[in-house]
Amino acid sequence: MAAISRIHHSNVVRLLGFCYEGTRRAIVYEFMPNGSLERFICLQEAKPPRHLLNWEQLHKIAIGIARGIEYLHQGCNQRILHFDIKPHNILLDHNFCPKISDFGLAKLCSRDQSVVSMTGPRGTAGYTAPELFSRNFGEVSCKSDVYSFGMLLLGLVGSRRRINFQSESQSHTQVYFPIWIYERLSLEKDLELQVEMGGDEEIAKKMAIVALWCIQWNPKDRPSMTMVIQKLEGHSQSIEMPPKPCISSDIEIDSYQC
Template identity: 70%
Template structure:
């Protein structure tokens, strides 16, 4: 490797490789580097040192496809790559990607750390506690007991110094510049409700971030209602009375988020996976990574893109033609979740026998509007009434027009009342081409 010219040694990072000097490759690379604010020069094997020694500056002329000696200094930026003219451009392109990735990742990580630390500096509260990474290693026994894997990281079981069981979620796949971490701490860090999972602590140490929750021994609702994919062998894990209690608990937790806090909390990711069950199978709403805060006086919130999980996202999050985004978007997600509780299946399911699709919400609406039996497993008197009530409430919640959906306060009242006080709502969706199959 040759000695660098004097003006190059002052750059932050310099890499020297050699490539063929054909004009097409050089022009494409120059355009790439201009967009990334990276200075690009070409160094030949002869002539550059003589040019530098005379007090001038060596560069590359794309028209002549040759090195030139200039009296003007090339424009500098954050890093430089000096190119020779002997071997192919593939290695060079690979190096460009690595250099760009390293600097972009490093800058992004620093910005995220500063953003998180600024938020925590303004987070004036005694609880939850802030832990160091070494604390987490002690709490989890060096991350020995893995209990779950989510979209944002891995969850480990542990025990706090006071003996309380805890779940530690290590945020590994961070998106949005640490925003999901800030959302979690900002929302559930300050609130306490029986049907909302409690945040006990957090860790923010460099690029390591984690959330410490109360431990839920029965994991998520998803584990129970989707335990069997075969509709003929699907066994209902809970009694209808217990399912009604679970639905009521989720509704009360959501009502608290919408009405009981100083600021309204919109969850935007209500689904069975995010409903945890304690030792008594009481539901706890969890995972506030997509949550958004707004004042109670505001009925509409601004959104730049849809957020949530496919199958539970309200239509207005995809297109404002359906209405404005508001707390009613969470109501839609709750309705879809409630239908899955009723059917003990995913709303879009596939039968094992012929692989035909079932869109359960439309199927259940058609059955109920025609006065037919719902084809659900009924064991004791009163079960059918509970099943119908849950289904009707769910169908009200998934109305495509947000103004036609009830608030979560009204949902709680509907669930507390009896079936006779409920009317079947208008059809909440346009007819689909999906084949309807009774089970």
């Protein structure tokens, strides 16, 4: 609570108070009228139907989240590793400004500490970096949050698809979306996104390319959040395609059920 109370950033939720009385535990945040970002990703079964955010809005939200994570990594007296970046933990105010919330799995470390020790994996399946499952993939660091952000970005892009991308030869097997979108981008094919969203599809392509950089299997190959912001604010033509994402059958990485 002490660490969160000292956080002041437009893209991190503001703590108003807390209760710690016997078995009663509660945290009071500022009211966020638009709820969580998850409500605007899983739209297919939403009742009543929810507002469909266009690509400019999604892009602005993505940059806001990235700035919030960068602040946690670089702007605080102590570096804060969130370890649970996902749409459910991104709250939206009345102007759809994103704010990072839920620091229940977060870990504090010094600003000059690049690697942190962990006793076991933490986070949400589908968004958790591979090194949190096995150190064979690399050391746990702020790059673990970068991976989670990349999966969140892919979730934003994937939620606006207008097709059910299944393998033609395996009609009952869901294709791993990062591989699907990597191949579409490499071949310069249409991403099969919803046309009614309006806006520039180049934004969606840029978000997808940045996301693919963020989910590189080796943490050293992922950009810092500062570089992520630069890429998101730049032109898609200036961003190189990353190596093809790896897949491990030992880790549950399918998070595109919406």
